[in-house]
Amino acid sequence: MSAEFPRAGFWRRFASLIYDTLVVxxxxxxxxxLYLLAVQGLISLDVLSIGNAEDVSAYIQNSPLLYGIRSGLLVLVxxxxxxxxxxxxxxxxxxxxWRLKVQTLDGKLISWQQGALRAICALLGLGNLVVLIDFKNKRALQDYIAKTEVITLTKEENKRIYRSLD
Incomplete structure (x- = not known):
């Protein structure tokens, strides 16, 4: 656990998730x-045929393959x-x-692999519910699985991190 900054509680995590959900x-x-444009382009080039579908959206919705590709793209993004x-x-x-930061248990930035694992294991944010019953450690399901923690930063540290990105 970070000795310098406390771990974040549920409500601060939840508020942060609302912001991020809007961006996602x-x-x-x-x-x-972009996917609709790509499929429309393939239809225009006669690579795909819309058949009896009303429009491109209906065509994708009725095609298990195209619908699966779209769903996979959305998860990937x-x-x-x-x-x-x-x-x-x-x-x-x-x-x-909300002045939060995710890091490894020894205070370092997480890897892309840890990030992907953490994002998938968050279960659309439901993994944060574990924080409500984990009073002592304040870690979510995704934190336990990916070996991470979320800390609450001071205003000064939050500004320092933001400025260092330039």
């Missing part, structure tokens, strides 16, 4: 638009978002706003 939704929308920010600075956009 924006990335998901962009990903979906979400995992990449969290992994990138956690590996780069230990903070996502929401975590920066």
């Amino acid at each position: 939704i924006a990335f998901a929308m962009l990903t979906t638009v 979400s995992v990449a978002f969290f992994s990138y920010f956690w590996a780069k600075s230990g903070q996502t956009i929401g975590m920066r706003a």
Whole structure:
């Protein structure tokens, strides 16, 4: 456990997750638009045939393969978002706003692999519910699995980390 900064509780994590969810939704929308354009391009090149579907969206919805690819892309974008920010600075956009930082148990930045594992094991944020019953350690399910912790920073340390990214 970090001797310098306390571990974050549930409500601060939850507030941060709300911020990050809005950002991930924006990335998901962009990903979906680009995917729709790619499928429409393949239809225009006669690589795919829309058949009896009303439009491209209905075509994707009715095709298990195309629907699966879209779902996989959305998961990939979400995992990449969290992994990138956690590996780069230990903070996502929401975590920066709420002065949180994820790190290894010895205080270092986590790896991309740890970030991906942590994002997947978070179970869409439900893993944070473990913090409500883990009074002593204040670690979520994803923290235990990925061997990480989330700490609450001082305003000064939060600003220092933000400035160091330039």
